[in-house]
Amino acid sequence: MTTKNVPESFEPETIPADTPVHTGQIGSGGHGYDSHMTQNLDAGRRETPGPAKPLGAGFWVGLIVILLVLAGVVIYGIHTRSAADNDLAVENKKESTPEVSVIHPAGNGASGVLALPGNTQPYVDTPIYSRTNGYLQKWFFDIGAHVKKGQLMATIETPELDQQLQVAQADLKASQANLDLANITSTRYQNLLKSNSVSKQETDVAVGTAASKQAAVEASMAAVRRLQQLQSFEQVFAPFDGVITRRDTDIGDLITGGTSGGNAKELFHLAAIERLRVYVAVPEAYSGVVRNGGTATLTLDEFPGQTFDGVIARNASAIDPASRTLNVEVDVPNPAGKLLPGAYAMVHFKVPTAAANLTIPSNTLLFRAQGMQVGVVRDGKVQLVPVKISQDHGSSVEVASGLSPQDAIIIDPSDSLQTGQPVKVVKDAGAAK
Secondary structure: OOOOOOOOOOOOOOOOOOOOOOOOOOOOOOOOOOHHHHHHHHHHHHHOOOOOOOOOHHHHHHHHHHHHHHHHHHHHHHHHHHHHHHHHHHHHHHHHOOEEEEEEOEEOOOEEEEEEEEEEEEEEEEEEOOOOOEEEEEEOOOOOOEEOOOOEEEEEEOHHHHHHHHHHHHHHHHHHHHHHHHHHHHHHHHHHHHOOOOOHHHHHHHHHHHHHHHHHHHHHHHHHHHHHHHHHOOEEEOOOOEEEEEEOOOOOOEEOOOOOOOOOOOOEEEEEEEEEEEEEEEEHHHOOOOOOOOEEEEEOOOOOOOOEEEEEEEEEEEEEOOOOEEEEEEEEEOOOOOOOOOOEEEEEEEEEOOOOOEEEEHHHEEEEOOEEEEEEEEOOEEEEEEOEEEEEOOOEEEEEEOOOOOOOEEOOOOOOOOOOOEOEEEEEEEEOO
């Protein structure tokens, strides 16, 4: 008996349990299955899926684009982070290396300049008071006015004083009349005494009465002169040439005679400014080199680039124990009135200095427990060098030892500056002036 070969991939269809099964004989034709079985096998072959179709070119292009975009994003992120790290490293390095400005010491000549602050004052400065009581009748000059000696500045009305003067003059007339009568009586008694018509006692009384009346007349005359003198103070005159810097009165004000120590009221303040006094406190170290008759130069902020010459007029000849300074007066001519009293000025004195000393600005010094030091830049690093100061000029100092003209000294050094610290020089100011 022969059977038909079944393909290896053939899988018999599952037949439900309620499906009728037909059985048949294997015929002589060699067919081992019935017709129904054969139809099921043919249907199974038609439903078997074939091989998968290949992917298209568009799919692969899109995939490549997506991969390139992702790669670009990753590369950009890595680059940005790397750049930020580099910038941070540069900034940290920059901050860790301080930037400084340097200046070089300057050599001195045969003489130096000592600059000290001072205040300008009028050569003569006085308040003007009234010496009599009354009311201000009129004033003729206001602040800023220039007056000459003897010019009338104000007039005062004194009605009470005028009345007192009239009474004193009347008393004087009465005293003179009494004196005239006493003189006549004295002369008469003296003539009668020659003929013994009166006694000696009566004559002496008459003579004494005349003498007392003479004294009364003199007293009355003195009272009149005093009141006349007070009446003359009704007119206020300028005692010297000057400028009125203050006026503290007005028409109708009650004027009380006297001085500044009493209840008197100041009328004007007068200052002579054709020559000014400038008082300067000179340190004790320079008291021996600032001598009377020497010259000095003034500079003021309101006149940049201009100098005013003065003469050392006098000094106190004594050191102030509180400040250890010598009070020095410098007289400065001011004929045009350009300089104003009370102004702040810098007074420059010429003082001898040692030629070997070097000058550096005061803002280069470091004050530490080790002593006075300066920061010098050598090979890009800081070297703290101790120095010895010979003279102090205020804005600059003279260094006797420790530096050379080639040294680059740090300007305005930080308090945290240390030896060996790397620094970057951003400005070289050259030699100190």
